[in-house]
Amino acid sequence: QSVLTQxxxxxxxxxxxxxxxxxxxxxxIGNNYVSWYQHLPxxxxxxxxxxxxxxxxxxxxxxxxxxxxxxxxxxxxxxxxGDEADYYxxxxxxSLIAAVFGGGTKLTVL
Amino acid sequence: xxxxxxxxxxxxxxxxxxxxxxxxxxGSISSGGYYxxxxxxxxxxxxxxxGYIYYIGTTNYxxxxxxxxxxxxxxxxxxxxxxxxxxxAADTAVYFCARELHSSGYWEVDFWGQGKxxxxxx
Numbered sequence: 743q744s745v746l747t748q749x750x751x752x753x754x755x756x757x758x759x760x761x762x763x764x765x766x767x768x769x770x771i772g773n774n775y776v777s778w779y780q781h782l783p784x785x786x787x788x789x790x791x792x793x794x795x796x797x798x799x800x801x802x803x804x805x806x807x808x809x810x811x812x813x814x815x816x817x818x819x820x821x822x823x824g825d826e827a828d829y830y831x832x833x834x835x836x837s838l839i840a841a842v843f844g845g846g847t848k849l850t851v852l
Numbered sequence: 853x854x855x856x857x858x859x860x861x862x863x864x865x866x867x868x869x870x871x872x873x874x875x876x877x878x879g880s881i882s883s884g885g886y887y888x889x890x891x892x893x894x895x896x897x898x899x900x901x902x903g904y905i906y907y908i909g910t911t912n913y914x915x916x917x918x919x920x921x922x923x924x925x926x927x928x929x930x931x932x933x934x935x936x937x938x939x940x941a942a943d944t945a946v947y948f949c950a951r952e953l954h955s956s957g958y959w960e961v962d963f964w965g966q967g968k969x970x971x972x973x974x
Binding site: 743744773774775777779784785786787788789792793798828830832833834838839840841842843845846 | 891898899912915948954957960961963967
């Protein structure tokens, strides 16, 4: 059971947009920045978003992040088949004194 | 570009100690400012943060694993290691080494290794 809650799966057609939610509480998302990761099984996960909405160099602006209260959202626009992957949110939890993650969301581009 | 690579046995017997090493290239562990961590992914795909070590040896472990975890760093070899004692089948997972940034209010992992599958079985 993951500390942060994500939908198990989302899907959309190529060229469309999708959002992935990440829900927590005041000990984690409510009091700390959120980061998002893209993971293709068998490869190294990739940092997509940090500090709630910032993108590392090389990450296209089709990827966006936002946070409100104890929830965060990852947005993807102009979907491509290459975006099919598992997406995870992560943050620090002040009560658990540990980093915590969501259970992951599998994105399917139909 | 920092690269991390995990190495170690892929099969560990129950009650034994899991030992993994992470070799870092493209950057020095001793440069400071970053924490070197271990994260595992269960077969059901959930991620669990195991803990981190700083280049001077300071550690911070997940309280849920603290009694069984030891991390160490070898700056001369630019690598760091994980030991997890008394393993059971529940410790079967893909183990990632990673570089993380952590300060008051923020935490993130900017580089990950590809992961090492470790199976606990007799």
